[in-house]
Amino acid sequence: MGFKKFFINLTPSPLVKLFANPYVAGDSIQAAIDAAKKFWDERHLCSTIDLLGEELQSDEEVQYSADVYKRLIDALGSQEYSSLSLKPTQLGSHRGTEHCKKVIEEIIERAELDNIKVTLDMEDSSFTDMTLDIFRALHRDYPTFGTVLQSRLFRTDDDIKSLRGLNARIRICIGIYNEPEKIALQSKPEMKKKMLDQVELLLKEGHYPEIASHDEGVIREALNIAERLNMKKDRYEVQMLMGVPMQAFQDELIQNGILVRLYVPFAEKWKFAIAYCKRRLAANPAMAAYIVKNILHKTAGRR
Numbered sequence: 001m002g003f004k005k006f007f008i009n010l011t012p013s014p015l016v017k018l019f020a021n022p023y024v025a026g027d028s029i030q031a032a033i034d035a036a037k038k039f040w041d042e043r044h045l046c047s048t049i050d051l052l053g054e055e056l057q058s059d060e061e062v063q064y065s066a067d068v069y070k071r072l073i074d075a076l077g078s079q080e081y082s083s084l085s086l087k088p089t090q091l092g093s094h095r096g097t098e099h100c101k102k103v104i105e106e107i108i109e110r111a112e113l114d115n116i117k118v119t120l121d122m123e124d125s126s127f128t129d130m131t132l133d134i135f136r137a138l139h140r141d142y143p144t145f146g147t148v149l150q151s152r153l154f155r156t157d158d159d160i161k162s163l164r165g166l167n168a169r170i171r172i173c174i175g176i177y178n179e180p181e182k183i184a185l186q187s188k189p190e191m192k193k194k195m196l197d198q199v200e201l202l203l204k205e206g207h208y209p210e211i212a213s214h215d216e217g218v219i220r221e222a223l224n225i226a227e228r229l230n231m232k233k234d235r236y237e238v239q240m241l242m243g244v245p246m247q248a249f250q251d252e253l254i255q256n257g258i259l260v261r262l263y264v265p266f267a268e269k270w271k272f273a274i275a276y277c278k279r280r281l282a283a284n285p286a287m288a289a290y291i292v293k294n295i296l297h298k299t300a301g302r303r
């Protein structure tokens, strides 16, 4: 475990909660829908709403999560601004691929009735095969079903090629999970360079890349690639996390006719939000440094 991660794990829950405020829409389905609607009405930003929760090991918690997604779909109804994102380890991966696929299919079936698109997020590398197996199996019957690939993994070029002909929505990001050097790049600049190559590959292979990054340089370069390949602006989109302060850039992209979508997470129960909030904390260098400093200060004071 790295130094930063160690300290973030020590961060008291109320502090994590306070910090996480801008990154989480709220603690109800209605709060998530209100946030997504506000982004659309005020700024023409699309959303992908995500129920927080991962690594669930009990059938009851999985059933609860699946039910929340179904209630969310019913409340969201047919609209033009929001899709859904969900995770295998939140929806039955503990009982194997077939079970997880069944739980996810029930959600997609319901979402399809209202033309709501669904994306299967990518978790750490121990779930890559399972995620892609579920994606491939369900994409046959639900062509708008999308998934995510992570540029840091050495396997991703091959994974893209293995999806040839699917013309799928593929979110491409560097990936948030630390992975061992045997299977993944370790340097962020290399990951970002790879991500740009993969945006090009996805476009050439006929997919719809969803360029997920907060690095303005990476996004601009990805858009240059699309332009160089003469891709129409409806062949790709840009995605960012709610709460990362990039409003001016997002508005500029939208004015230039690029679809921008925010990841809008919510949790009815705080315990399901902690892992996500800690990852956001780790990704925000200024805030993470501030917390590490405070914990060190308090620990030193106690001695």
Ligand SMILES: Cc1cc2nc3c(=O)[nH]c(=O)nc-3n(C[C@H](O)[C@H](O)[C@H](O)COP(=O)(O)OP(=O)(O)OC[C@H]3O[C@@H](n4cnc5c(N)ncnc54)[C@H](O)[C@@H]3O)c2cc1C
Residues within 6 Å of the ligand: 120, 121, 122, 123, 148, 150, 171, 173, 174, 175, 176, 177, 188, 212, 213, 214, 215, 239, 240, 241, 243, 244, 245, 261, 262, 263, 280, 281, 283, 284, 285
């Ligand atoms: C919509 C969306 C969906 C995603 N889905 C997945 C997924 O399914 N699986 C997965 O592994 N990863 C996912 N990610 C995470 C993605 O891999 C991370 O965004 C990535 O790890 C961070 O890389 P970056 O390209 O933003 O570059 P970075 O270099 O990490 O960030 C660029 C700049 O953005 C700023 N920034 C980044 N995060 C924060 C923050 N929390 N607070 C303040 N500033 C910040 C920093 O100042 C930094 O300078 C998703 C990201 C997005 C935007």
